[in-house]
Amino acid sequence: MSAIASNSTGGVAVAQLQALQAGDDAAFRELVRDHHRALTAVANSIVGQSDAEEVVQIAWIKAHQNMGRFEGRASLRTWLTRIVINESKMWLRKYKRERSLQVDIDSPQPLADRFSSGGHWSKPPAAWHNDTPDDLLMVSELADCLDHLLGDMPDQQRSLLEMRDAGGMPFDEICNELTISASNARVLLHRARSQLFKLVDHYQETGEC
């Protein structure tokens, strides 16, 4: 996990957390800068692209009002992700929008074509050469391909990836939110990760995506 999701304050130093809770404007701007796009991606996976911006705006207002209640039990990213999920669900209820998430449990495992019929690697992973792990997906050449990949990903797979791997939410909580069984959720999350793995692997091998 990166610093964003791994430590108890979500990559924010204690002094910065104190500043946030004291209502410091610059500290809150920094928080918005670090998390806004990831939170918009979570909302996007629940309410859809056209409403995601507005839902996240409302979520930021709630986060600002409730900053003093952040207890540091989860990371800041996870705390913010929960607020966005709640606001997304309220938005759907308020506007009575039925949005049934696509269930895509039958699609093939993205890495299936990399194995022989005996289950051995027929095309093993390339050696990835980026030195800094946190930059792996931030290569500018990958940006468009990453957008397309996430945009084409079935809703549930994308929600799982955004909530679990980007948002750091506990697995059980996500299964509840998405009303999905743990075993299906594991399969879908594995598919989402495998698609990203394939994208990075191909780029690392060929320099193209």
Add this chain to the structure above:
Amino acid sequence: MLKCSELVERSDALLAGELSWRQRMSFRMHLFMCRHCRRYVKQLERLLRAIPGMHGKANEAEVEQVMRRIREDDQEQHRH
């Protein structure tokens, strides 16, 4: 003996610490002998560390838009 494709399917559970002692031993034995799977698990870990930052940081205009709405909401609250 675990196949490579099975190891890949279960690697998420390994990294999440969800495998039993017996399953972990079977994983370790496979990884000891298979450099492709060693590379896969190592690179999957790198990928998982990279995902939280994959959307990048907001630009100044996006930050200002959020802050403006917060200020407007504050003013609205004070009026009532």
